[in-house]
Amino acid sequence: MKVAPSLLSCNFMKLEDEINAIEDAGADYLHFDVMDGMFVPNLSFAFPILQQIRAHTNMTIDTHLMVQKPERYIQSFADAGSDIITVHVEATEHIHRALQLIRDTGKKVGITLNPGTPIEVLIPVLHMVDLVLVMTVNPGFGGQSFIQECLSKIEFLNEYRDEHQLSYEIEVDGGVNNVSAQYCIDSGADVLVAGSYFFKHDDYSIPVRVLKGE
Numbered sequence: 001m002k003v004a005p006s007l008l009s010c011n012f013m014k015l016e017d018e019i020n021a022i023e024d025a026g027a028d029y030l031h032f033d034v035m036d037g038m039f040v041p042n043l044s045f046a047f048p049i050l051q052q053i054r055a056h057t058n059m060t061i062d063t064h065l066m067v068q069k070p071e072r073y074i075q076s077f078a079d080a081g082s083d084i085i086t087v088h089v090e091a092t093e094h095i096h097r098a099l100q101l102i103r104d105t106g107k108k109v110g111i112t113l114n115p116g117t118p119i120e121v122l123i124p125v126l127h128m129v130d131l132v133l134v135m136t137v138n139p140g141f142g143g144q145s146f147i148q149e150c151l152s153k154i155e156f157l158n159e160y161r162d163e164h165q166l167s168y169e170i171e172v173d174g175g176v177n178n179v180s181a182q183y184c185i186d187s188g189a190d191v192l193v194a195g196s197y198f199f200k201h202d203d204y205s206i207p208v209r210v211l212k213g214e
């Protein structure tokens with residue numbers, strides 16, 4: 001199990017210390033949530049912060065683009081230092097092209113979907129991706145409650161991966177805490193994103209251990 005703290009909930013006044021502490025605690029990815037105020041009703045951060053984080057750490061930067069027509073920005077996120085670039089299937093009319101654009105940058109290719117979107121929508125492109133992010137809240141904000149009904153999507157992705165000999169990672173994002181993490185682990189998740197639950201601890205090795213099921 002991998003753990004990906006969502007920087008949305010960190011203390012930005014101490015960003016450098018936060019990143020060092022996340023790394024020392026044994027987390028695997030830095031989850032970087034980009035919001036455009038159009039695809040989701042909130043704004044977050046983008047290139048200048050990403051570039052500075054990239055200059056500071058070798059951790060895998062897992063970029064979650066909650067952005068309308070993300071193909072406009074894929075090259076820029078690759079250049080700014082993302083390692084994984086994940087786009088929403090609902091955010092573009094041309095998901096196949098968007099995924100191909102990510103592949104062409106040499107970065108890892110991620111796809112994601114909102115809680116209200118059926119998982120079957122992803123079938124035509126699952127062979128193209130390195131990571132599938134299952135949203136377990138409606139994107140746009142940290143600190144929301146886990147939507148249990150999304151667990152069946154994790155199970156589906158697991159079975160589909162086995163049946164078709166694919167190798168994407170299954171990542172879960174939204175409302176992940178000590179309780180919901182266990183449901184995700186049981187359903188077959190590989191990576192857990194956690195924001196509010198992770199950063200409420202003083203010692204980040206605790207949520208890392210709990211989320212890894214140790």
Ligand SMILES: O=C(CO)[C@@H](O)[C@H](O)COP(=O)(O)O
Nearest residue numbers: 139140142143174175195196
């Ligand atoms: O993408 C998003 C929200 O849109 C997430 O990555 C959140 O930032 C996770 O925060 P918690 O639900 O864990 O507090």
Ligand SMILES: [Fe+2]
Nearest residue numbers: 006033064173
């Ligand atoms: Fe996210």
